[in-house]
Amino acid sequence: MSIIDMTIKETIDLLRRRETSSRELTELALERIRQENSRINAFITVCADVALSQAEAADKRLGTEDRISPLCGIPMGIKDNLCTRGVRTTCASKMLEQFIPPYDATAVERLLSSGSVLLGKLNMDEFGMGSSSENSIFGSVRNPWDTERVAGGSSGGSAAAVASGLCSFALGSDTGGSIRQPASFCGVVGLKPTYGLVSRYGMAAFASSMDQIGPITRDVTDCALVLNGIAGHDPRDSTTVRGIGEDYSHGLEQDELQIRVGLPKEYFGSGLDEDVKNAVYKAVSMLEEAGAVLGESSLPTTDYAVEAHFIISSSEASSNLARYDGIRYGYQNANAKNLEELYRLSRGDGFGSGVKRRILLGTHILSAGYRDQLYIKALRARKMITDDFMKNFESFDLIATPVYPETAFRLGEKSGNPLEMYLGDIYTVGANLAGLPALVVPCGLDRKGLPIGIQLVGKPFSEKLLLRAGYAIEQRVGRLKPKTKCQG
Numbered sequence: 113m114s115i116i117d118m119t120i121k122e123t124i125d126l127l128r129r130r131e132t133s134s135r136e137l138t139e140l141a142l143e144r145i146r147q148e149n150s151r152i153n154a155f156i157t158v159c160a161d162v163a164l165s166q167a168e169a170a171d172k173r174l175g176t177e178d179r180i181s182p183l184c185g186i187p188m189g190i191k192d193n194l195c196t197r198g199v200r201t202t203c204a205s206k207m208l209e210q211f212i213p214p215y216d217a218t219a220v221e222r223l224l225s226s227g228s229v230l231l232g233k234l235n236m237d238e239f240g241m242g243s244s245s246e247n248s249i250f251g252s253v254r255n256p257w258d259t260e261r262v263a264g265g266s267s268g269g270s271a272a273a274v275a276s277g278l279c280s281f282a283l284g285s286d287t288g289g290s291i292r293q294p295a296s297f298c299g300v301v302g303l304k305p306t307y308g309l310v311s312r313y314g315m316a317a318f319a320s321s322m323d324q325i326g327p328i329t330r331d332v333t334d335c336a337l338v339l340n341g342i343a344g345h346d347p348r349d350s351t352t353v354r355g356i357g358e359d360y361s362h363g364l365e366q367d368e369l370q371i372r373v374g375l376p377k378e379y380f381g382s383g384l385d386e387d388v389k390n391a392v393y394k395a396v397s398m399l400e401e402a403g404a405v406l407g408e409s410s411l412p413t414t415d416y417a418v419e420a421h422f423i424i425s426s427s428e429a430s431s432n433l434a435r436y437d438g439i440r441y442g443y444q445n446a447n448a449k450n451l452e453e454l455y456r457l458s459r460g461d462g463f464g465s466g467v468k469r470r471i472l473l474g475t476h477i478l479s480a481g482y483r484d485q486l487y488i489k490a491l492r493a494r495k496m497i498t499d500d501f502m503k504n505f506e507s508f509d510l511i512a513t514p515v516y517p518e519t520a521f522r523l524g525e526k527s528g529n530p531l532e533m534y535l536g537d538i539y540t541v542g543a544n545l546a547g548l549p550a551l552v553v554p555c556g557l558d559r560k561g562l563p564i565g566i567q568l569v570g571k572p573f574s575e576k577l578l579l580r581a582g583y584a585i586e587q588r589v590g591r592l593k594p595k596t597k598c599q600g
């Protein structure tokens with residue numbers, strides 16, 4: 113196995129013993145990207161010069177500093193909706209195709225100051241809208257397990273890059289499942305943190321009340337290490353909380369899980385693929401083996417979750433994306449004869465059809481006469497959904513569910529049917545509506561040899577417990593390897 117395929121934890125030991133260097137790791141990653149990216153299409157931008165100079169700086173720190181972050185010298189990829197100073201940040205949109213941010217997102221800034229090395233920016237659905245990473249002006253991301261299939265979305269580039277060894281870890285963002293679903297499709301670990309745990313400063317906003325940045329990694333320990341690197345209060349994002357300051361990597365190995373795990377019956381009903389259902393049940397029985405007590409639970413408002421999510425997220429998107437007016441940011445149509453035409457032509461050309469659909473939907477929802485019928489009602493549903501989850505947490509420490517009704521689907525299979533695509537988000541949107549942490553851990557393969565993940569959802573700020581439970585599953589499942597062709 114190449115060192116670029118190792119976990120962060122394994123790599124740290126080699127770096128500390130000076131058996132490899134960040135420069136060597138970075139060169140290997142860049143070489144792998146040169147070989148594989150045309151097949152996977154995970155990276156939009158590769159910043160080799162930036163990476164190599166950061167790697168050299170990291171090697172100096174590794175040679176001189178004692179108390180050094182475990183992320184020092186580790187090569188990473190960043191979803192292309194997180195600002196990186198001096199490195200193009202496109203949101204996979206024509207609107208921002210040439211945008212070079214003058215600042216770093218807080219999460220990125222923290223990783224860079226830990227000494228992580230920025231290899232480049234990862235492909236995604238335009239502005240985070242989608243579940244397949246097919247809505248990108250840079251072309252679709254392909255699943256490394258089967259390149260005829262999608263990698264999931266919207267953080268498909270992040271999950272595919274980690275799964276195929278193009279980087280050691282990645283950051284994604286999750287507004288309705290965009291970290292978790294691609295992690296599940298690509299057989300890697302993904303965490304959507306509690307709303308407010310990680311600063312959103314410098315993330316191109318989609319739906320501000322639900323957006324969260326989180327890690328995509330090869331295993332649970334790495335997920336904890338990256339979360340340590342990005343979590344915490346930020347004066348530039350007033351929704352971040354103070355005083356959590358936990359070491360998420362500490363105590364993961366304690367295998368005695370004295371916890372109660374709920375299985376919401378609405379999440380295991382019709383529409384769920386048999387292989388996915390069986391793999392999730394099997395993973396749950398592993399929790400039981402580690403000491404957990406299982407019970408059936410109920411989330412009766414599940415039926416409203418997708419509608420509420422799309423109404424609220426589209427409303428927020430219509431407002432957030434109003435800033436792309438062809439003047440202050442991004443693409444400007446050169447043929448406009450007056451101000452109105454400038455808006456119309458710039459936004460008309462600059463946004464893809466999926467983004468325009470949401471802006472139109474959101475604008476309609478918020479307009480006089482519809483606001484009460486749609487937006488306010490969705491907010492009420494959101495409150496009921498949140499109450500449902502919190503009620504579950506009176507009897508259970510966490511809830512275990514599938515991530516998506518099926519494994520990775522074929523490229524093009526759903527792109528003509530946005531409604532079907534939206535409905536697939538049924539198991540993931542609840543955590544965003546309620547602001548809860550949700551971890552995805554690989555738990556098996558289906559008959560086609562494609563990876564399946566299990567989702568663990570907990571109370572606000574229970575990331576540590578989720579990671580411990582995820583670790584217990586991971587120890588029993590072992591590392592997933594492709595059965596057929598392909599790559600790991």
Ligand code: GLN
Pocket residue numbers: 240241242243265266285286287288289290291318425537
């Ligand atoms: N798939 C969902 C959507 O299309 C969620 C996307 C996300 O989490 N960014 O809106």
